[in-house]
Amino acid sequence: MPTPPVHHDVESCSRGDAALTRAFGVLGKRWSGVVLGVLRPGPAGFRELSRAIDGVSDSVLSDRLSELTKAGIIARTVDAGPPVTVSYELTASGQALIPALDQIAAWAQEHLPPADPC
Numbered sequence: 248m249p250t251p252p253v254h255h256d257v258e259s260c261s262r263g264d265a266a267l268t269r270a271f272g273v274l275g276k277r278w279s280g281v282v283l284g285v286l287r288p289g290p291a292g293f294r295e296l297s298r299a300i301d302g303v304s305d306s307v308l309s310d311r312l313s314e315l316t317k318a319g320i321i322a323r324t325v326d327a328g329p330p331v332t333v334s335y336e337l338t339a340s341g342q343a344l345i346p347a348l349d350q351i352a353a354w355a356q357e358h359l360p361p362a363d364p365c
Contacts, residue, residue: 274344276311277307279315291334292332292334
């Protein structure tokens with residue numbers, strides 16, 4: 248017996264699709280989710296982040312930090328020192344994202360094949 252076609256409310260679908268498009272425009276870039284996960288425990292400097300995220304180049308890390316800061320997901324704080332230090336931390340918006348990232352991680356653990364160690 249054929250399954251009847253599913254009818255979608257185009258207006259509500261397009262709103263949801265637009266929101267997902269905006270979210271993944273920022274979060275879907277390589278390393279963005281990892282940066283947020285590393286910042287979960289608290290503020291970190293650029294070198295700390297670079298050491299904690301194996302395989303990310305300094306230029307890509309810098310780009311991701313700038314993008315996430317511009318999106319209001321992380322905050323960049325400069326302490327005039329001496330010495331001058333820069334740290335990054337999750338904003339309230341970034342903290343609100345952590346439960347969703349935890350759910351995505353749980354889904355990946357259950358439904359995606361293990362990463363190739365090579």
